[in-house]
Amino acid sequence: MTTPEFTRHPNPAGIKRIAVLTSGGDAPGMNAAIRAVVRTGAQQGIEVVGVRRGFSGLHRGELQVLGPRDVANIIQRGGTILLTARSRTWRSPEGRAKGAEVLREWGIDGLIVIGGDGSFHGAYYLQEEHGIPVIGIPGTIDNDLYGTDHTIGYFTAVETALEAVDKLRDTGASHERIFVIEVMGRHAGHIALDVAVAGGAEEVFIPEDPKPVESVVKIVKESVTKGKMGSIIIVAEGHPGGAQAVADALAEGTGLETRVSILGHIQRGGSPVSSDRVLASRLGEAAVFALMEGEKGVMVGRTGGGITYTPLHETWEKRKDVSRDLYRCALSLSV
Amino acid sequence: MTTPEFTRHPNPAGIKRIAVLTSGGDAPGMNAAIRAVVRTGAQQGIEVVGVRRGFSGLHRGELQVLGPRDVANIIQRGGTILLTARSRTWRSPEGRAKGAEVLREWGIDGLIVIGGDGSFHGAYYLQEEHGIPVIGIPGTIDNDLYGTDHTIGYFTAVETALEAVDKLRDTGASHERIFVIEVMGRHAGHIALDVAVAGGAEEVFIPEDPKPVESVVKIVKESVTKGKMGSIIIVAEGHPGGAQAVADALAEGTGLETRVSILGHIQRGGSPVSSDRVLASRLGEAAVFALMEGEKGVMVGRTGGGITYTPLHETWEKRKDVSRDLYRCALSLSV
Amino acid sequence: MTTPEFTRHPNPAGIKRIAVLTSGGDAPGMNAAIRAVVRTGAQQGIEVVGVRRGFSGLHRGELQVLGPRDVANIIQRGGTILLTARSRTWRSPEGRAKGAEVLREWGIDGLIVIGGDGSFHGAYYLQEEHGIPVIGIPGTIDNDLYGTDHTIGYFTAVETALEAVDKLRDTGASHERIFVIEVMGRHAGHIALDVAVAGGAEEVFIPEDPKPVESVVKIVKESVTKGKMGSIIIVAEGHPGGAQAVADALAEGTGLETRVSILGHIQRGGSPVSSDRVLASRLGEAAVFALMEGEKGVMVGRTGGGITYTPLHETWEKRKDVSRDLYRCALSLSV
Amino acid sequence: MTTPEFTRHPNPAGIKRIAVLTSGGDAPGMNAAIRAVVRTGAQQGIEVVGVRRGFSGLHRGELQVLGPRDVANIIQRGGTILLTARSRTWRSPEGRAKGAEVLREWGIDGLIVIGGDGSFHGAYYLQEEHGIPVIGIPGTIDNDLYGTDHTIGYFTAVETALEAVDKLRDTGASHERIFVIEVMGRHAGHIALDVAVAGGAEEVFIPEDPKPVESVVKIVKESVTKGKMGSIIIVAEGHPGGAQAVADALAEGTGLETRVSILGHIQRGGSPVSSDRVLASRLGEAAVFALMEGEKGVMVGRTGGGITYTPLHETWEKRKDVSRDLYRCALSLSV
Structure with a gap:
């Protein structure tokens, strides 16, 4: 094996500036995902803007540019440095219009949303109504999203x-x-x-x-x-x-x-375990790459060892079943 | 400093065989205390008998001899290998008479009880009514016993x-x-x-x-x-x-x-932290020494860096107050 | 979803009695695998015999029958209750012949070996030379076995x-x-x-x-x-x-x-993390099922979400590469 | 017991502004001590200035005012937010003169030094040569300072x-x-x-x-x-x-x-255990109170349940022996 060289990821979408936010219930590993987004952006010559307090902070304009040093020493921390909240305003078209306006003012080419299905709904409508490309990163302890073997925080x-x-x-x-x-x-x-x-x-x-x-x-x-x-x-x-x-x-x-x-x-x-940090690092990078490739309205996930893109609406419409084999195993080994 | 040589502790009481039990709510470090009792016994030529399920097992005769290898690899384990229980029968004089009979049958010269104030009550009455020397070891997470700076399990x-x-x-x-x-x-x-x-x-x-x-x-x-x-x-x-x-x-x-x-x-x-294991080791040893010295009806404790003996009834009659200074500190530093 | 009912796994091989041992370097989760083997055996009406000290104990005849209660409360423990050792004698045909004799004396229909590639070599020769069906369970912290996404102990x-x-x-x-x-x-x-x-x-x-x-x-x-x-x-x-x-x-x-x-x-x-305990539980069950199905000379593994069988010799002949993507990610995110 | 009311500690020394630094090897709990110094200062109407990189940063003028929010959410963190270093310059009278000058420029009435005996030497000479009141807080994992039962970081x-x-x-x-x-x-x-x-x-x-x-x-x-x-x-x-x-x-x-x-x-x-956090909180508060009372050249410690002041030079001249009893106990219980 040879040492991987740094390469510029193809950027047909011409992405120059993106935003990232965490939304809904927090999950351990969200900080690792934010770090990966910010640093992948820096590597690829893309400016990353952090939005505080999820959609709630978005329509209030709580944004700030994040550089690689701003995300130093956070990979091991629980919670989310960007804070999170559930937003009522966002549920109204007016709220989302306000958020879209803020994103346009800041010259944002794409938005990365780290959260669960509620957050993905919010992202989906933003894209549908205002044409802003969004990418979801599955961050929820419940592991209940279709399109990824595991969600960040689950482990x-x-x-x-x-x-x-x-x-x-x-x-x-x-x-x-x-x-x-x-x-x-x-x-x-x-x-x-x-x-x-x-x-x-x-x-x-x-x-x-x-x-x-x-x-x-x-x-x-x-x-x-x-x-x-x-x-x-x-x-x-x-x-x-x-x-x-x-x-x-x-x-x-x-x-x-x-x-x-x-x-x-x-x-x-709690501090995220290694599996959550590694998953968050991979998906954070993949989300930036997806925007660069011109993807939109999808969640990046990890299935069977590779990165996959799943339309946002499928993540909640389709169902990820629990393993029947594991259920049987649980009952069987208690003999 | 020179290496401490092994010495035989004075045994004016002529103790040859003792019993040990855990009683009431379990606390992390109880196993370390049991281990210390058994091994100190072995060192001093005293046979140690373990009683299962506290006083409840005592009057039912659940006893077995314990050697140094029986307590190997338990110092780090939570819970108590001797099990514990709350006994209703023990609250009656008849129950205690039955327990005393079992101890006499087994030729027990003294009983070590690891537990909290409820357990010490039980031990106290056994000694009062039947003359069997008892020594208490403070094992409770609540730290609410007079006569010791800390109880085993608290840390x-x-x-x-x-x-x-x-x-x-x-x-x-x-x-x-x-x-x-x-x-x-x-x-x-x-x-x-x-x-x-x-x-x-x-x-x-x-x-x-x-x-x-x-x-x-x-x-x-x-x-x-x-x-x-x-x-x-x-x-x-x-x-x-x-x-x-x-x-x-x-x-x-x-x-x-x-x-x-x-x-x-x-x-x-949970596995006991070091402070609980060290305290349990010291008090387990001290309890055996106390019996050998002819002590009875006392709890061994650690106060201000030394081993102390406190009459059992004082451990619940007197009150160990929380530190007013610490209370003030808690409120003050939240500024 | 409905509750899985207990079903008897097909047993065309007519397995009645099996042995299990741990060998080579120990790994957290080995106890969980032993437990799963023993309890699956009990569920399926198969007697399980534990061999102490790996191959070394096998040719010395250190065997004992294990029931479901013998493996109670060990799923969370590091190390291996069956002990492990590296055996020089086993490397000689005479050593293995002695081991095979012991297995025949005990009426063993199949042997489950929990370990890494050195242990699988030992198992492979036993089967080749003496026709005793062997199944490998990947237990090593190094994760370097072909035929499974992860090995027990790695996480x-x-x-x-x-x-x-x-x-x-x-x-x-x-x-x-x-x-x-x-x-x-x-x-x-x-x-x-x-x-x-x-x-x-x-x-x-x-x-x-x-x-x-x-x-x-x-x-x-x-x-x-x-x-x-x-x-x-x-x-x-x-x-x-x-x-x-x-x-x-x-x-x-x-x-x-x-x-x-x-x-x-x-x-x-250390106590195994959940991923190792779950993997060990699944693979322990799978190993017993494999013997029942008449499999031999394979390692049970987990690849892409399902159980797989890989010929033992492939586990060391073929190579499981590290992820080049992860390597790149490691270097890239340190920007 | 009644709820402690906030009271102003007597301030005969008329302290208005103090500095705090960490020096020598870092120890878990140093952040909790910094927090306690800063918040006690805020409570008592005293401004606290943090010095970065120990004495090394002091003579280079790396100071900044710290308010209660600057030390939020650090009580559980390992290391020291003020950084630490070993300073060669400080060993020379010229280096210390430069440091004293910086303190005078900043109008510092007293300096609190968190560290071990090397750091206390540095503080001692500063006070001896330049009359600046210094107070030591024992922060070292080695627990080898005379004048306190335990040092911060030891547990x-x-x-x-x-x-x-x-x-x-x-x-x-x-x-x-x-x-x-x-x-x-x-x-x-x-x-x-x-x-x-x-x-x-x-x-x-x-x-x-x-x-x-x-x-x-x-x-x-x-x-x-x-x-x-x-x-x-x-x-x-x-x-x-x-x-x-x-x-x-x-x-x-x-x-x-x-x-x-x-x-x-x-x-x-690592994140400090509770005993280190509590000790650090108590000693941080005590150090500020000591300066207010007009103390100087002493280390605040905790001995037998109370706060004590020990002249700095005694902390290294006198010896805190290990417990011979514990040594004996260690050897005895391995039977």
């Missing part, structure tokens, strides 16, 4: 939840107690499944397969018979009733000591 | 809570949100104060100083005026109404976006 | 190295020093590349592209000109001269304060 | 080293290998002792008690006889020959597989 969220599960198992095993643990995932069970397998859980409840919470009673009773010390049950927040419903069923059905733990927002924070 | 609990606070601040700052975080501490604000200072919180609520939750409104409003991005409020679970009451007051008084996070049982688990 | 090793890099950057930036950090990888630069991208390194040296260490001087000089505070250089141990050669070149060429840090064996230890 | 360094030891034990136990681990401590064995006890080491070598490295051979041989899997030996870098000498003796005396791991600079970095 860190799983790891954070898993660390909590490991701690709860310590105390659960010592007390021979059952812990019902609620992880994030309003519409998708990705986090729950990975955490269930990696955490050695007895049972897992995901939104994709709503099932009677009473089913847990039989499983836990068998587990006690087998001599297991303490049990871990994982519940995605989007399963009907959440962790509390499962715990209530358990309490009634077994009489065993049960504790509920709702992990909540800690899953959003 | 780890603070660290775990602090890591959660750091993560919540990442996401809180990105959204410019307020997080109200509830940490453990039903009767004592030790954890809350340390976490508040170390986590850079705006305000802290502790059981020792119940105050109107509305007081937080003014502080947060000022904080917004100062341009702070996101705020952290720490509430000990024992403050009236807990975190939810504070969050409700904030929502009503400021209209700002507020999130509640109840850290819960994760604070009990 | 944890990268994460551990990255945590060290983050710490070194703290102190490097404060002192405006250069850190040259050596990570594992005698023949492959996988760890080095991921760590370089995720750690925001200035430059990276990998065995696949030996280059003059003096090249680093220009890069660091430019970096100083750009006003960067502290620099991180990543060197895989297999690059000629390792980290020391790079540091020497830097010291001579720049006169700047340079520090070398060789991360070493800490990269092998 | 984090021990924790970082311990995490590495835990990882090495995973792999050491799996291979039944011996690991000889070198931790920081050129002149003091504090880190080594705490890590040895908390890490369950077989043996520990500290600078305070140089002993024949061959002594380790007997201990390891006994340990093998006892059936221990893998051994951990801790060596402070200041013990003659360091870890390598011990490993060489072991290799020669036992023929067992031995690995050396030198932890190095990772012990300086």
